Amino acid sequence: MPDFGPSNERELEIARIVDRISMEGRLYPSSEPEVLALLGFMMSRKDREFLGRYLQWRVENPIPK
Numbered sequence: 001m002p003d004f005g006p007s008n009e010r011e012l013e014i015a016r017i018v019d020r021i022s023m024e025g026r027l028y029p030s031s032e033p034e035v036l037a038l039l040g041f042m043m044s045r046k047d048r049e050f051l052g053r054y055l056q057w058r059v060e061n062p063i064p065k
Helices: 009-023 032-038 045-060
Strands: none
Touching: 009 032, 009 045, 032 045
8 A cells, every 4th residue: 555545535435446447457547537437526636636646556556466
């Protein structure tokens, strides 16, 4: 897990969605719109910053199959 892991429920939901897309083998640096579409809430600036960092980290560190 990155050193900036989820610090609240919203970030945890973002991480779960990113991880699910990663496990399906469909995660790319351009996957942000798909993640946004799957979220059930409007993102704050802090949420968006977390999404950007976590998405980049997960692209560089895919979940092994």
